[in-house]
Amino acid sequence: MKRDNVIEVKDLYKSYGKTEVLKGVSFNVERGSMLALLGPNGAGKTTTVRILSTLLDHEQGTVTVEGHDVTQDADKVRSVIGLTGQSAAVDELLTGRENLVMMGRLYRLTKDSANTRADELLKDFDLVKAGDRPAKTYSGGMRRRLDLAVSLIATPPVIFLDEPTTGLDPRSRLTMWEIIKKLMSNGTTILLTTQYLEEADQLADQIIVIDGGKVIAEGTAKELKSKVGKDRLELTFASASALEKAAAALGKKVTDTNDKEYTLTVVIEDTNSDVRKVLDALNDRKIQLVSMAVHKPTLDDVFLSLTGKQAKTAQADEPTDKIAKKKKGKK
Amino acid sequence: MAQALEFEKKPRIVQEFTDSLIMIKRSSRHILRNTDQLLGAFFQPIMFLVLFASVFGGAIGKALPPGVSYLNFLMAGIIVQSVAFGSTTTAIAVCNDLQKGIVDRFRSLPMSNLAVLNGHVISDIFRNTISTTIMIIVGFIMGFRTQANFVEWLAIIGILLLFTLAFSWLSAIIGVLSKTVEAVQWLTFVIVFPLTFASSTFAPTENMNRFLKAFAENQPITHVVEAVRALMLGEPIGNHAWWAVVWCLITLVISIPIAAFLFKRHTAK
Numbered sequence: 001m002k003r004d005n006v007i008e009v010k011d012l013y014k015s016y017g018k019t020e021v022l023k024g025v026s027f028n029v030e031r032g033s034m035l036a037l038l039g040p041n042g043a044g045k046t047t048t049v050r051i052l053s054t055l056l057d058h059e060q061g062t063v064t065v066e067g068h069d070v071t072q073d074a075d076k077v078r079s080v081i082g083l084t085g086q087s088a089a090v091d092e093l094l095t096g097r098e099n100l101v102m103m104g105r106l107y108r109l110t111k112d113s114a115n116t117r118a119d120e121l122l123k124d125f126d127l128v129k130a131g132d133r134p135a136k137t138y139s140g141g142m143r144r145r146l147d148l149a150v151s152l153i154a155t156p157p158v159i160f161l162d163e164p165t166t167g168l169d170p171r172s173r174l175t176m177w178e179i180i181k182k183l184m185s186n187g188t189t190i191l192l193t194t195q196y197l198e199e200a201d202q203l204a205d206q207i208i209v210i211d212g213g214k215v216i217a218e219g220t221a222k223e224l225k226s227k228v229g230k231d232r233l234e235l236t237f238a239s240a241s242a243l244e245k246a247a248a249a250l251g252k253k254v255t256d257t258n259d260k261e262y263t264l265t266v267v268i269e270d271t272n273s274d275v276r277k278v279l280d281a282l283n284d285r286k287i288q289l290v291s292m293a294v295h296k297p298t299l300d301d302v303f304l305s306l307t308g309k310q311a312k313t314a315q316a317d318e319p320t321d322k323i324a325k326k327k328k329g330k331k
Numbered sequence: 332m333a334q335a336l337e338f339e340k341k342p343r344i345v346q347e348f349t350d351s352l353i354m355i356k357r358s359s360r361h362i363l364r365n366t367d368q369l370l371g372a373f374f375q376p377i378m379f380l381v382l383f384a385s386v387f388g389g390a391i392g393k394a395l396p397p398g399v400s401y402l403n404f405l406m407a408g409i410i411v412q413s414v415a416f417g418s419t420t421t422a423i424a425v426c427n428d429l430q431k432g433i434v435d436r437f438r439s440l441p442m443s444n445l446a447v448l449n450g451h452v453i454s455d456i457f458r459n460t461i462s463t464t465i466m467i468i469v470g471f472i473m474g475f476r477t478q479a480n481f482v483e484w485l486a487i488i489g490i491l492l493l494f495t496l497a498f499s500w501l502s503a504i505i506g507v508l509s510k511t512v513e514a515v516q517w518l519t520f521v522i523v524f525p526l527t528f529a530s531s532t533f534a535p536t537e538n539m540n541r542f543l544k545a546f547a548e549n550q551p552i553t554h555v556v557e558a559v560r561a562l563m564l565g566e567p568i569g570n571h572a573w574w575a576v577v578w579c580l581i582t583l584v585i586s587i588p589i590a591a592f593l594f595k596r597h598t599a600k
Contacts, residue, residue: 089433105349106440107440109337
């Protein structure tokens with residue numbers, strides 16, 4: 001069976017004056033799946049989305065959405081897509097409901113359909129109470145929800161989410177993730193851009209890592225992670241001498257030591273048996289352990305090993321972040 | 332989803348007309364909800380009329396032909412001036428839209444591109460109509476008297492509407508070209524201020540120096556002001572009405588495509 005690709009991008013080039021922003025980007029998005037474009041600021045994510053949603057021209061390459069070429073059949077593309085941009089593009093002086101109905105009408109919905117759908121979306125997005133207030137009175141999270149609701153008003157089969165959670169507080173981010181997951185279960189095809197690794201990890205079926213206008217890696221979150229390898233065990237001790245003894249006891253397995261925090265990292269092949277072995281070794285020598293933690297490889301590590309740069313994480317105080325920083329320090 | 336959505340299946344041209352109506356509704360709501368602007372639209376004409384009539388009335392009145400009161404002379408000019416300044420709101424509205432990313436959303440919809448501009452321009456006419464009506468009412472209270480009959484009033488309204496439309500489209504161009512709302516304000520000021528003052532808006536042109544006089548007597552605003560003034564005061568209208576209409580039409584024919592082109596280009600760079 002032929003693969004059913006909703007979005008097809010081939011050899012896409014785009015430059016602003018002399019600055020090349022996209023240097024030959026290609027990817028496909030299968031029907032009903034979510035692809036995440038993951039990359040740091042300035043990687044070309046937003047430019048790609050703007051080209052795909054007919055807002056920008058491109059110099060080279062072909063881009064089709066539902067079989068329609070974005071330059072030749074822009075209007076056909078527009079009728080099958082919904083776009084949620086970085087800055088919540090809602091009309092601040094209109095109420096939430098008015099925004100929804102207006103956009104629905106501009107999508108060519110009949111008045112009845114636009115009104116019914118607006119009610120549905122206000123309910124789904126927990127905006128019923130705020131529905132008749134001007135959007136300028138909304139909080140950041142509410143505004144994003146309204147923005148996303150607006151792009152769903154005509155239930156387009158393809159949705160572009162351009163950094164939907166950038167700048168949101170953790171709770172609003174979780175709410176957005178729930179909403180996006182629900183969307184996916186409805187069979188909508190989604191292209192998401194993000195600089196947050198957890199976001200791509202949590203939501204996307206396929207991930208494309210782009211940097212400097214080029215695709216530098218692609219695959220599922222699992223595939224990308226397997227490229228960087230094994231689980232790691234981080235052990236913390238009470239003193240420098242304990243750390244020293246432990247390092248000696250564990251020998252070659254130690255990949256990283258931190259003299260200031262009295263921690264060391266051990267690579268483990270099999271979580272079950274290797275952790276036991278390490279603990280047994282410490283126990284034999286009566287070395288006191290303060291704490292331990294097992295770390296799965298994260299997309300952070302993937303990103304770091306691919307680009308040599310550190311990606312942004314959503315929660316800066318997460319342990320994954322600490323490891324990435326240490327690794328960078330070592331390089 | 333509870334039920335299947337229904338889409339309009341009207342011909343494209345009808346759809347695009349509907350798009351404009353939707354955007355007019357949007358922009359009109361903006362005007363009604365922007366309280367500061369609304370207060371301005373209400374009080375500015377009253378302030379201008381009262382100040383000009385009382386400050387310049389005595390001095391300029393002496394230069395007028397006998398029997399013409401300054402208030403009667405001023406009325407046409409101050410209405411035109413207020414419309415010209417008032418059209419700045421189109422530029423501000425267009426500039427705001429472009430900056431706030433909502434235009435990206437509109438451009439990603441299967442709608443007519445021109446509808447956004449149509450919305451702002453047409454709703455600007457509503458606002459200007461309110462301002463002008465207030466001005467005329469206050470004028471009557473202050474002692475303004477007109478010789479115009481019903482048909483002449485229709486002609487006055489027609490010329491003023493055409494002028495508002497032309498100026499709002501010009502203003503839309505400024506709105507697209509300006510990067511900030513501040514830029515809109517000084518740009519329109521630099522254009523509108525000389526145009527309205529170097530004309531017969533506030534004073535007869537007879538006493539101006541030769542160059543200024545030549546400019547003032549032939550520029551579009553003077554024709555519009557003179558046409559409206561002649562109709563109001565029952566004076567001979569000469570060619571002013573024709574020139575006023577021709578100037579407005581020329582402005583429209585040039586500025587609509589330019590504004591539309593620039594608007595389309597703006598984000599598609």
